[in-house]
Amino acid sequence: DADVTQTPRNRITKTGKRIMLECSQTKGHDRMYWYRQDPGLGLQLIYYSFDVKDINKGEISDGYSVSRQAQAKFSLSLESAIPNQTALYFCATSDGGTDTGELFFGEGSRLTVL
């Protein structure tokens, strides 16, 4: 089983619908992240959390919200989806106690908004 699990893996929805992407991890890491990946662009950070009571906006947080339900769970919500939120979304974790801050990614959630 994957250490970082995202659900759903693929989702097609319509404009205006509420969508939740879920992420759970078994790595025991305290830090979790949500990224968005679009063709031709670098990964863009949406939100990140360094522990259960810590939530921080990334560079493209508008239109998104998150919830850190437990150390192992971090969900991303689109309250009212729009077509330009069509993208590949990745959850990632890292161990705050290491020097490198290496990220461990989930397998991705491909979202299409019609």
Added chain:
Amino acid sequence: GQNIDQPTEMTATEGAIVQINCTYQTSGFNGLFWYQQHAGEAPTFLSYNVLDGLEEKGRFSSFLSRSKGYSYLLLKELQMKDSASYLCAVMDSNYQLIWGAGTKLIIKP
């Protein structure tokens, strides 16, 4: 602004050597990462450089020059499975990762 530049696409031959360059302009520097991403899959960590010089790890090596804002990833003895995108990322002074758009590497037999 902050910027990471790397070539969009490169082609190389199986068994050969390829060098993928990355130049960066960021607010501070706390390390440079290389990740590999196969099509439709998650990125996976390859290397981390924080000091100048070459870090070797099997067939892959990564070089950093902080004064030049420059890094490269060197892949030796290329195999077909090395066909992937290679992402360069820099950790800035706020410990935020700034990502390049990635270099798609195509390996031909």
